[in-house]
Amino acid sequence: MSELYAASLVDIRDRLASGQVRAEEVTRACLDRIEATEPAIHALLAVRPEALDEARALDAQGPDPSKPLWGVPVTVKDALATAGTRTTAGSRILENFVPFYDAFAVEKLRAAGAIILGKNNMDEFAMGSSTENSAYGPTHNPRDIQAIPGGSSGGSAASVTAMQCFASLGTDTGGSIRQPAAMCGCVGLKPTYGAVSRYGLLAYGSSLDQIGPLTRTVEDAALVFSVIAGHDPRDATSAPRTAPGPELLAGVQQSRHLAGMTIGIPEEFMAAEGLDPAVAEACARAQNLARGLGAKLVSVSLPHATRHAIAAYYIVAMAEASSNLARYDGVRFGYRSDKAKNLEELYTFSRTEGFGHEVQRRILLGAYVLSAGYYDAYYRKAAEVRRLIRQDYLKALEQCDAMLAPVSPVPAWKLGSIIDDPLKMYLMDIYTVSLNLAGLPGLSLPVGRAGSLPVGMQIIGREFDEATILKIGHVMQTVLGDLELPCI
Ligand code: GLN
Numbered sequence: 161m162s163e164l165y166a167a168s169l170v171d172i173r174d175r176l177a178s179g180q181v182r183a184e185e186v187t188r189a190c191l192d193r194i195e196a197t198e199p200a201i202h203a204l205l206a207v208r209p210e211a212l213d214e215a216r217a218l219d220a221q222g223p224d225p226s227k228p229l230w231g232v233p234v235t236v237k238d239a240l241a242t243a244g245t246r247t248t249a250g251s252r253i254l255e256n257f258v259p260f261y262d263a264f265a266v267e268k269l270r271a272a273g274a275i276i277l278g279k280n281n282m283d284e285f286a287m288g289s290s291t292e293n294s295a296y297g298p299t300h301n302p303r304d305i306q307a308i309p310g311g312s313s314g315g316s317a318a319s320v321t322a323m324q325c326f327a328s329l330g331t332d333t334g335g336s337i338r339q340p341a342a343m344c345g346c347v348g349l350k351p352t353y354g355a356v357s358r359y360g361l362l363a364y365g366s367s368l369d370q371i372g373p374l375t376r377t378v379e380d381a382a383l384v385f386s387v388i389a390g391h392d393p394r395d396a397t398s399a400p401r402t403a404p405g406p407e408l409l410a411g412v413q414q415s416r417h418l419a420g421m422t423i424g425i426p427e428e429f430m431a432a433e434g435l436d437p438a439v440a441e442a443c444a445r446a447q448n449l450a451r452g453l454g455a456k457l458v459s460v461s462l463p464h465a466t467r468h469a470i471a472a473y474y475i476v477a478m479a480e481a482s483s484n485l486a487r488y489d490g491v492r493f494g495y496r497s498d499k500a501k502n503l504e505e506l507y508t509f510s511r512t513e514g515f516g517h518e519v520q521r522r523i524l525l526g527a528y529v530l531s532a533g534y535y536d537a538y539y540r541k542a543a544e545v546r547r548l549i550r551q552d553y554l555k556a557l558e559q560c561d562a563m564l565a566p567v568s569p570v571p572a573w574k575l576g577s578i579i580d581d582p583l584k585m586y587l588m589d590i591y592t593v594s595l596n597l598a599g600l601p602g603l604s605l606p607v608g609r610a611g612s613l614p615v616g617m618q619i620i621g622r623e624f625d626e627a628t629i630l631k632i633g634h635v636m637q638t639v640l641g642d643l644e645l646p647c648i
Contacts, residue, residue: 163189163193163323164181164185164186164189165186165189165190165192165193165323165324166323167326168326168375168376168377168379168380169229169232169326169327169375169376169377169379169380169383169384170377170379170380170383170409172186172232172326173228173229173230173231173232173326173383176223176230176231176232177223177225177230178223179222179223182215182219182231183215183216183218183219183230183231183275184212184215184216184219186215186231186232186233187211187212187214187215187231187233187275187277188212188215190233190277190323190324190325190326191207191211191212191277193322193323193324194207194277194278194324197302197322197323197324197648198324200300200302200305200648201299201300201301201302201305201309201318201319201322201648202281202297202298202299202300202315203235203280203281203299203302203309203314203315203316203318203319203322203324204235204278204279204280204281204315204319204324205238205246205248205250205278205279205280205281205294205296205315206238206245206246206278206279207277207278208245208276208277208278211233211275211276211277211278214275215231215233215275218230218231218273218275219231224273227271227272227273228272228273228383228386228387228406229269229272229273229274229383229384229387230272230273231273231275232273232274232275232326232327233274233275233277233325233326234269234274234275234276234277234325234326234327234328234329234384235276235277235278235279235280235315235316235319235320235324235325235327235328235329236265236266236269236276236278236279236280236316236328236329237279237280237282237313237315237316237328237329237330237331238250238279238280238281238282238315239282239285239286239331239361239362239364240263240265240266240329240331240360240361240362240371241259241261241262241263241266241360241361241362242259242262242263242266242276242279243259243260243261243262244258244259244260245258245259245276245279246258246279247259247279247362248279248295248296249282249284249285249286249362250281250282250283250284250285250286250293250294250295250296250312251284251285251295251514251515251516251519252295252495252513252514252515252516253488253494253495253510253511253514253515254362254488254493254494254495255295255495256494256495257493257494259360261360262360263359263360263361263371264356264357264358264359264360264388264392264394264395265329265356265357265360265361265371265388266329266360267360268387268388268390269329269384269387269388272387274387277324277325280313280315280316280318280319280328280330281294281296281297281298281299281314281315281318282294282311282312282313282314282315282316283311283312283314283336283518284515284516284518284519285362285364285481285485285519286312286313286331286333286336286364286369287312287364287481287518287519287522288311288312288518288585289310289311289312289335289336289339289585289586289588289589290308290309290310290311290314290573290575290578290579290585291308291309291310291311291312291314291315291318291340292308292311292575292576292579293311293312293516293518293519294315295516298314298575299314299315299318300318300575301314301318301343301344301572301613302318302321302322302344302647302648303321303344303345303572303612303613303614303645303646303647304572304612304613304646305648306574306575307343307572307573307574307575307613308343308572308573308574308575309321309340309343309344309572310339310340310341310342310343310344310568310572311336311339311340312331312333312336312340313328313330313331313332313336313337313340313348313374314340314343314344315328316328316329316330316337316340316374317330317340317341317343317344317346317348317374318340318344320344320346320374320375320376321344321345321346321376321647322647322648323376323647326375326376326380327373327374327375327380327381327384328373328374328375329371329372329373329374329384329388330348330371330372330373330374331361331364331369331370331371331372332348332350332369332370332371332372332592332596333364333365333368333369333370333477333596334365334368334473334477334589334592334593334596335350335567335568335589335591335592335593335595335596337349337350337370337372337373337374337604338350338567338592338602338603338604338616338618339567339568339588339589339592339604340374341374341567341604341606341616342567342568342604342606342614342615342616342617342618343568343571343572343613343614343616344572344614345606345613345614345616345643345645346374346375346376346606347374347375347376347377347378347380347381347603347604347605347606347633347637348372348373348374348375348381348603348604349372349373349374349381349385349601349602349603349604349626349629349630350370350372350595350596350601350602350603350604351370351371351372351385351389351601351626352370352399352599352600352601352623352624352625352626353367353368353370353397353596353599353600354397354398354399354599355370355389355399355401355601355624355626356370356371356372356385356388356389356390356398357371357390357391357392357394357395357398358370358371358395358397358398359392359394359395359398363480363484364477364480364481364484365476365477365480365481365484365596366397366480366484367397367476367480368473368476368477368480368596368597370596371388372385372388373385373388377634377637378412378603378605378630378633378634378637379409379412379413379634381603381630381633382408382409382412382626382630382634383408383409385404385408385626385630386403386404386405386406386408386409389403389404389626390402390403391403399624401624404626404627408626408627408630411627411631412627412630412631412634413634415631415632415634415635416635417453417454417635418450418453418454418455418632418635419453419454419455420454421454421455421456421561421562421628421632422455422456422457422458422559422560422561423447423450423455423456423457423458423560423561423562423563423564423632424457424458424459424460424556424557424559424560424562424563424564425447425457425458425459425460425563425564425565426460426461426462426465426556426563426565427459427460427461428461428462428463428465428466428467429462429465429466429565429566429591430443430566432466432569432590432591434569434570434587434590435566435569436569436570436571436610438571438610438611438615439566439568439569439570439571439610439615440566441608442607442608442609442610442615442617443564443565443566443607443608443615443617445607445608446564446607446608446617446636447564449607449636449639449640450564450632450636453635453636453639455632458559458560460556460559460560460563461552461556462549462552462553462556462594463552464545464548464549464552464594465549465552465553465594466590466594468545468548468549469549469590469593469594469597470586470587470589470590470593471542471545472542472545472546472549472597473589473593473594473596473597474525474586474593475529475538475539475541475542476539476542476543476546476597477522477526478522478523478525478526478529479526479529479530479539479542480526481519481522481523481526482522482523482524482525482526482527482530483526483530485515485519485523488510488511488514488515489506489507489510489511490506490507490509490510490511490514491506491507494510494514495510495513495514496510497509497510497512497513497514518582521582529542546597549594549597549598550597550598550599552598553594553595553598553600553620554598557600557620557621557622561621561622561628562619562620562621562622562625562628562629562632563619563620564617564618564619564620565591565617565618565620566591566617566618567591567592567604567616567617567618568588568591568592568616569588569590569591570588571610571611571613571614571615572613572614591618592618595618595620599623600620600621600622600623601620601621601622601623601624601625601626601629602618602619602620602621602629603618603619603621603626603629603630603632603633604616604617604618605617605618605619605633605636605637606640606643606645607636607640608643609643609645612645612646613645614643614645619632619633
């Protein structure tokens with residue numbers, strides 16, 4: 161494809177920097193692509209009308225080599241605050257919320273010269289695995305309009321895959337970057353907890369939430385990650401480390417093989433019930449590919465990570481959600497019901513009308529597991545299990561440099577098919593949630609197909625060792641080439 165919008169981010173960035181294309185042309189190409197694809201996929205909740213003017217202003221100044229994303233159009237999940245642009249987190253309760261500041265990661269994108277085209281659709285407050293929980297209607301998978309795009313960053317994955325933009329920022333609390341990337345067939349990086357500041361992220365589960373890029377290539381993910389990573393005193397859990405810088409991309413681009421690497425295969429993951437045979441086969445082929453590229457494969461064990469991860473994750477995530485979402489009270493900001501006759505009714509009606517069913521379910525369950533008398537049985541237990549899961553991962557990563565595992569047990573399912581069965585939806589997160597409990601980084605890479613739908617695998621790494629998983633992903637992606645999946 162020769163259209164501008166179809167280039168990789170690194171490629172278009174280089175063409176912009178050398179003056180071969182102008183920022184306005186590239187932005188216009190993406191806006192046209194949005195117009196052509198958006199009616200079918202609904203990946204965006206807002207398109208910024210200022211984008212074209214911003215591109216023209218950049219062109220007037222000329223390329224700036226100090227800005228690694230100069231003139232590159234990107235989109236951002238609607239969970240991240242964007243100054244002057246409506247930010248809803250997919251919720252009715254924030255339908256009129258226009259932040260006056262940028263999230264740290266958005267600030268970084270703008271400072272690097274990127275142009276924010278718009279805000280991506282998402283499950284309300286990032287709670288979901290299919291983007292069907294958005295108060296503004298679901299996103300459709302650009303590979304198959306009848307299928308879910310994954311979630312909760314389904315709008316981000318669909319937008320990148322449909323080539324509306326060159327990258328998007330998503331958030332991952334229990335898989336929400338990796339799983340939609342796998343469902344749509346793009347790349348998604350969930351960084352180590354603490355690597356990217358959460359300042360300006362509308363919180364879901366604060367001890368689990370991480371921001372990261374969705375892109376079409378691993379190189380692109382490395383570049384965006386190097387831009388958004390780094391210490392930020394406004395987030396108390398931001399790691400006091402220096403940002404990776406341009407060496408990260410250079411190191412990834414220079415990687416040609418996997419010789420000298422040991423890659424662990426978590427045995428319980430491959431043996432888990434419910435793993436679709438077509439997904440298992442694509443994963444087995446990817447493992448063989450890694451071996452063929454020189455990696456030594458070893459079997460590793462994560463005894464707690466499949467058996468107890470879903471239960472522990474949903475207790476911790478809901479507990480934190482119930483606390484984080486207490487701030488939406490109809491008084492300070494967000495939706496306010498006009499039916500209330502007293503203060504208590506104001507809280508009750510505003511929250512009942514403003515939050516969707518899934519969010520209400522989680523607030524209730526979260527408050528329950530934290531309540532006196534149940535705290536020890538549920539929350540404390542889950543926190544203990546969390547520690548065991550992390551220990552499993554740390555032990556396994558002593559035996560290998562990285563691990564290769566499925567992302568989702570099944571390919572993208574049909575829209576509407578399991579939305580009425582929350583437990584079934586939660587079980588779909590079996591392979592992703594444990595990584596958030598452990599705080600480790602994971603890269604989701606498309607490795608094959610099940611029929612016409614993509615299959616992704618995650619490459620799991622050591623703490624703050626995004627470089628290794630990006631190198632492995634890049635080497636594998638280079639050999640896999642174009643998977644020739646259909647796309648709108
Ligand atoms: N599907 C998981 C949940 O609903 C993960 C969501 C996420 O990572 N934001 O909690």
